[in-house]
Amino acid sequence: MLKLASVAVCAVALIIPGVAAAEEAVKEKVNLVLNWVPTADHSPYYYAKAQGWYEAAGIDLTIETGKGSGISAQRVGVGTSQIGIADLPTAMLARGKGAKLTAVMTVYANSPQGFYWLKSSGINGPKDFPGKKIGNPPGDASRVMWPAFAKQVGIDPNSVSFVNVSPQAKVPSLKSHAIDITSDFYNEHDLKVREFGADLGFLAWRDIGINPYGNSIIVNSDYLAAHPDVVKAFTEVSQKAFAACVKDVSPCLKALMASVSGLDEANQRDQWNRIKELMRDPTTTSVALGAFNADRVGSDMEMVKTYFGLEHAFEAKEIFTNDYLDPSIKMSKE
Incomplete structure (x- = not known):
């Protein structure tokens, strides 16, 4: 009897590792390429990963630092990364060049783009920009969209x-007068206010009528067709994470800072408060957190076609879908 029992124990010991290995094998490996270096707006992905939510949904997620919306759109478009974060107009331009991508969730329902300068330099507004140096990274979405801003x-x-300037060098370069103007997302606004005080000049693009959708989750279209369940799981988990961070950002920032060095928690908290403003619009508060409005996407498409043209024409409805969102998860109204 003891011999039989020991055989049974051994059999179970052999079976259990096999079952665990099989369960591990079914998890889909997904690479998420960010638009830039990780900051507060990316904290929900790190939080959801730390909580095991992606893993529980069958996703083995790798988060990769990005080098601009243009680069992430390109990476997703050719399938190097299955999922990425990119400014929607930049994604439209990439699709017009043949990139295979679809937006499944918007993070910034309002454009985060803005220009910063020092009033002491003699710049009072965009009419004073000619002849000046604008510093930002080569893949920055504002460079791609610059002709639209200039014409507006x-x-x-x-x-x-x-001038090519890394994200971390924007403020020092402006302070040293190596550049005259820099572009940056609104979520970094408080950092510049503290640094430059009353000398800071700022113009938000949305305040002059340029308010396209900003950062959005984009998916390789071929991958979407082959793995719709994975994309739906990723999107819904991400929605859940963003909603959790809106309620209490502290654990989200903790997860972010555990994975990314060199971040100041107070600065990231200020960023998140600005990010919530950018996430909120009538569609995200009534349809679903992350939902696109078809009319607005159409307007964004017309702007892209007007100022840039598309090498390969496509319909606005082809660039986005709300089908993978959970409508029960909505953005808070305040």
């Missing part, structure tokens, strides 16, 4: 020069 404010798009 009535200046020659070729009247400025661009």
Whole structure:
């Protein structure tokens, strides 16, 4: 009897590791390429991963630092990364060049784009931009969209020069006068206010009528067709994470800072408060957190076609879908 029992124990010991290995094997490996270096707006992904939510949904997620919306759209478009984060107009331009991508969730329902300068430099607004140096990374979405901004404010798009500046070097470069102007997302606004005080000049793109959708979750279209369940699981988990972080960002920032060094928690908390403003619009509060409005996407498409043109035409409805969102998860109204 003892011999039989020991055989049974051994058999179970052999079976259990096999079952665990099989369960591990069914998890889908997914690479998420960010638009930039990780900051507060990416904390929900780190939080959900730390909580095991992606894993529980059958996803083995790798989060990769990005180098601009243009690069992430390209990466997703060719399938190097299955999922990414990119500014929607930049994703439209990439699709117009043949990139296979679809947006499944918007993070910034309002454009985060803005320009910063020092009033002491003699710049009072965009009419003073000609002849000046704008510093930002080569893959920055504002570089891609610059012609639209220039035409909107009535200046020659070729009247400025661009200087390659890393995200971390924007403020120091502005302070040292190595550049005259920098572009940045609104979520970094408080950091600049503390640094420059009353000398800071700022213009949000949305305040002059340029308010396209900003950062959005994009998916390789072929991958979406082959793995709709994985994409739905990823999207719904991400919605859940963003909603949790809106309620209490502290554990989300903790998860972010556990994975990313060099971040200041107070600065990230300020960022998150600005991010909530960018996430909130009538569609995200009534349809679903992360939902696109078809009319607005159409307007964004018309803007892209007007200022840039598309090498390969496509319908606005082809660039996005709300089908993978959970409508029960909505953005808070305040």
